[in-house]
Amino acid sequence: MVTSLIPSSNWGLLWAVPLLFTVYVSINRTIRIYKNYSKVAHLKNDIPIVIAWWTYQDPLWMLIGPVLFPRLYTTFPFLENTWLRCSYLGWTNYDRGRIHGPDALGPAFILICPNRTEFYTTDPNTSFEVSKDWKTYTRPGDLYQVFDIFGKNVNTVNGPDWPRHRKITGGAFERQEVLRSVWEEARRRASELATTLVPGSKSGGLETDEAATELNMTQNKAHMSLLTMSVLSVAAFGKAGYSAADSKDKSLGQLEPGHTLTYFDTARLMFENLMGVIVFGSTSLPRWLLPPKIKQVRVAVDEYSLFLKELLNRVYEQKEVNPGALDGNDLASAIVRANEAEKTAHAALQKAGDSSVGPSSTKPYLTESELYGNMFMFNIAGYESTSMVLNFTIAYLAKDEALLNWVKEEVDAVEKELGGLEDYEACFQGLVRTRALMYETLRLHVPVAHLPRLTPPDQYTTITIPHPKRSEKGEHLSIPIPPNSCVSIPAVIAGYLPQSFAEPYTYDPRRFIAGAGSTTTTQVTLPIAPAPSSSQNTHFQKGKETLLSEKTLATQTAYQPWLSGPRACPGRKFSQVEFVAVIATLVSQGIRIGPRGKDAAEREREREKLSAGVEDVVFNMSAVMRREGEVGVRFYRDG
Numbered sequence: 001m002v003t004s005l006i007p008s009s010n011w012g013l014l015w016a017v018p019l020l021f022t023v024y025v026s027i028n029r030t031i032r033i034y035k036n037y038s039k040v041a042h043l044k045n046d047i048p049i050v051i052a053w054w055t056y057q058d059p060l061w062m063l064i065g066p067v068l069f070p071r072l073y074t075t076f077p078f079l080e081n082t083w084l085r086c087s088y089l090g091w092t093n094y095d096r097g098r099i100h101g102p103d104a105l106g107p108a109f110i111l112i113c114p115n116r117t118e119f120y121t122t123d124p125n126t127s128f129e130v131s132k133d134w135k136t137y138t139r140p141g142d143l144y145q146v147f148d149i150f151g152k153n154v155n156t157v158n159g160p161d162w163p164r165h166r167k168i169t170g171g172a173f174e175r176q177e178v179l180r181s182v183w184e185e186a187r188r189r190a191s192e193l194a195t196t197l198v199p200g201s202k203s204g205g206l207e208t209d210e211a212a213t214e215l216n217m218t219q220n221k222a223h224m225s226l227l228t229m230s231v232l233s234v235a236a237f238g239k240a241g242y243s244a245a246d247s248k249d250k251s252l253g254q255l256e257p258g259h260t261l262t263y264f265d266t267a268r269l270m271f272e273n274l275m276g277v278i279v280f281g282s283t284s285l286p287r288w289l290l291p292p293k294i295k296q297v298r299v300a301v302d303e304y305s306l307f308l309k310e311l312l313n314r315v316y317e318q319k320e321v322n323p324g325a326l327d328g329n330d331l332a333s334a335i336v337r338a339n340e341a342e343k344t345a346h347a348a349l350q351k352a353g354d355s356s357v358g359p360s361s362t363k364p365y366l367t368e369s370e371l372y373g374n375m376f377m378f379n380i381a382g383y384e385s386t387s388m389v390l391n392f393t394i395a396y397l398a399k400d401e402a403l404l405n406w407v408k409e410e411v412d413a414v415e416k417e418l419g420g421l422e423d424y425e426a427c428f429q430g431l432v433r434t435r436a437l438m439y440e441t442l443r444l445h446v447p448v449a450h451l452p453r454l455t456p457p458d459q460y461t462t463i464t465i466p467h468p469k470r471s472e473k474g475e476h477l478s479i480p481i482p483p484n485s486c487v488s489i490p491a492v493i494a495g496y497l498p499q500s501f502a503e504p505y506t507y508d509p510r511r512f513i514a515g516a517g518s519t520t521t522t523q524v525t526l527p528i529a530p531a532p533s534s535s536q537n538t539h540f541q542k543g544k545e546t547l548l549s550e551k552t553l554a555t556q557t558a559y560q561p562w563l564s565g566p567r568a569c570p571g572r573k574f575s576q577v578e579f580v581a582v583i584a585t586l587v588s589q590g591i592r593i594g595p596r597g598k599d600a601a602e603r604e605r606e607r608e609k610l611s612a613g614v615e616d617v618v619f620n621m622s623a624v625m626r627r628e629g630e631v632g633v634r635f636y637r638d639g
Helices: 008-038 059-075 077-079 091-095 123-130 141-147 162-173 176-197 217-234 263-272 275-280 292-321 331-351 368-398 403-417 422-432 430-445 531-538 550-557 572-588 600-615
Strands: 049-050 107-112 118-120 215-216 452-454 461-466 476-481 486-488 592-597 615-620 623-625 632-637
Touching: 008 049, 008 107, 008 632, 059 077, 059 091, 059 162, 059 615, 077 162, 091 615, 118 461, 123 461, 123 550, 123 623, 141 368, 141 531, 162 331, 162 368, 176 331, 176 422, 176 572, 215 217, 217 263, 217 331, 217 368, 217 572, 217 632, 263 292, 263 368, 275 292, 275 623, 292 331, 292 368, 331 368, 368 430, 368 572, 368 592, 368 600, 368 623, 368 632, 403 422, 403 572, 422 572, 476 592, 572 592, 592 600
Parallel strands: 049 107, 118 486
Antiparallel strands: 107 118, 215 632, 452 486, 461 476, 592 632, 615 623
């Protein structure tokens, strides 16, 4: 006879606990939803209202939603017509603007959540004003604090703290020696990559199977990630990157005394396991309780902290030896130098008895933990965004030979005129078409999922938009946004709006270029259309092509991949310079990119698969092709 280990009288209690918890959670969330709904219920006849029981504002849903729901949609298509469609982290990347279509919710809707009400609109004026007014519309601290692993940073702080962070870090990004270092390192690594993928000289190789390399997009992304991490190692941190001679089994970079990992390996472990860093990086659990992979992440976090401390010590030592000359053209050194300058100026004012710098006044410089936090944030942003846009751009160039030829024509002309691509300032300004590639890729694939901004906690904020149901009559709708609600900047959705971009699902960077017949880049006719096919035969004319203004695009189309206003991305130019250097170098080295395949028929099939692959996108810390392992590209050289 088998006796139960648990008395039968206790089974009811074991069932009751989870049942009561479920009932409590359900009632609690229902009450919170009702309270939030009651504040906007009077708008239900003017704007669609969606009630969502769970959203990306809930930590657990933030983790499991991006993995779970794209798979569920495939099995149960009807779920796309429920609140689940706009509930999980990254739904905007998967939806690609369809939710704002006339057959869906239209140009604006309100999402009622248990935590906060969230307001979505495609109105460019609203988007621009919310981006610009950083004092009224702040970043939700509870959503952004996950990036405070090493300390607060310019991306997460609000209020009077933000100008202090921006002053120190923003100036460092604008230093020409930093950008020149980015250009040189990106070109060096791209040149090594070209030689690794397709051995041979620029004019040497023939288009043969032996002189070509085929990669699926997972493998290509790995190459772009290694390249980007190497540029960050050198240009952002002053550390050694990887060499093309390094094998996959060897540690990349040089192991320094007192470390168990090289800086490059440390960065690679952290950035490739970013969710693990966010969740477990600061955990106090003993290491023996952690799974092996998380143990590695913890080691990398500890190593990274040590590297940051060593960097500060190095700068302080240089200051002691020679206060007037601190070396290092990397971003981190520039930030520390700027911070030390603020410290010195503050100390001088204190010594002079200036009343504005009393003991209770806010210090104008950053603390050590804030320096660490900013350096970590810039490394994350620089790695994830640039590697993503390079990966997608390679895919688009592979499926459109005419587009690659169009870019090559400009690169060849600039290289011929300047005698090479060494001159960073002249090359970057001259490579307009190459920069337009980045604009177009970011129009379709943004490395963020959501950009919510929080309204003040103690007052309603009124937003006026074209009336969602009567805009054709010129009517507008004033919406009182409740306190502590979110207004979402349409970072992902903006690029897919047909009223802003004609043929929005067509990839064509020529739409961002004002040609020889244009007299201004500050006013555009909407929708911005792809170039006519005849323009593919238009020869490059230096100085006759200019990019449309970013401010124009933000105010007229809501397209702002680096945001607008004071809180625009400080690393915008850093990323642009790196992208242009990589693409231009690959092209100048004679690298061609096309679909995989042995013959014309197979390549056409692969081209179609690649076209479908770049449109099937989900969010995993960035925009990712859902079936990236099933589609790929082919690198070869001009014959």
